[in-house]
Amino acid sequence: MVIGWTLIEAFRVTICLLRFNFEAKEQIMKRPIVAANWKMNVLPSEACHLAEQIRQSTAGLGVEIVVAPPYTHLALLSHLRTPQFSLGAQNVHNASSGAYTSGISVAMLKDLQVEYVIVGHSERREAFPSEKDLISDKILAILQGGLKVIYCCGESRSVRESGNELDFVESQLGYDFRDVQRWDPGKIVIAYEPIWAIGTGLTASPEQAGAMHLGIRQWLRSRYGIENAEGTRIIYGGSVKGSNASDLAAIDGIDGALVGGASLSANEFSQIARAFRYPS
Ligand code: PGA
Secondary structure (H helix, E strand, O other), X not given: OHHHHHHHHHHHXXXXXXXXXXXXXXXXXXXXXXXXXXXXXXXXXXXXXXHHHHHHHHOOOOOEEEEEOXXXXXXXXXXXXXXXXXXXXXXXXXXXOOOOOOOOOHHHHHHOOOOEEEEOOHHHHHXXXXXXXXXXXXXXXXXXXXXXXEEEEOOOHHHHHHOOHHHHHHHHHHHHOOOOOOOOOOOEEEEEOOHHHOOOOOOOOHHHHHHHHHHHHHHHHHHXXXXXXXXOEEEEEOOOOHHHHHHHHOOOOOOEEEEOHHHHOHHHHHHHHHHOOOOO
């Protein structure tokens, strides 16, 4: 009787553990995301052709593709959206509406079927020193407005040379997410983009990128808990090309890429997306 009961209990515990393990794996299996940041490139008249080439050449890879063109192109591309191909904006205003000449609001982007907004890109941080104090408000505006964030962080060459890159990135994260109380891993993508690698042809080595991604995930874990940390996609940006994408994709904890220069060629971009496909 006692033995029978013990066996039933052991069976029950085993089933629970298997279920827990399965659910944990489900959590951890995230769809990779590869985003194209066109920056201030491509004419409106050329945008549809390039976006359509990107869409076609990346279809069926199991990778979420985001194209972030200049604002002027968004309306022209909204008909291309599919469950795996969406549009991103390169910036947004933190206010919802009003007398902000040149401003573009979250609601305007949403109205154009935009899904993601890039915030905290180093090119904006550098060109507009006040940007760093707006990022937190922009993140809140994007999330409250029902869009998703691609948040960029990363250190300069001098910080990297001083060996303080992890402290630097953690303090960026702490400052920019200071008002985010509840983390939704489905709504926030973190892009680690070392400034010294952006547009320079230099790429972080697999060890450098892997260590930083681990550090960012540990920061997430300590602040928002293990499930949110494991469920968040942390992607790498900085001179990602077809030729180096596989090495980056092979690193545990790199869930995709934010691609600048190489996203202006559908062929190059699709090679990158292919490197991140699951299973590769
Ligand atoms: P890059 O740009 O790929 O041209 O280095 C990346 C980025 O700035 O997002």
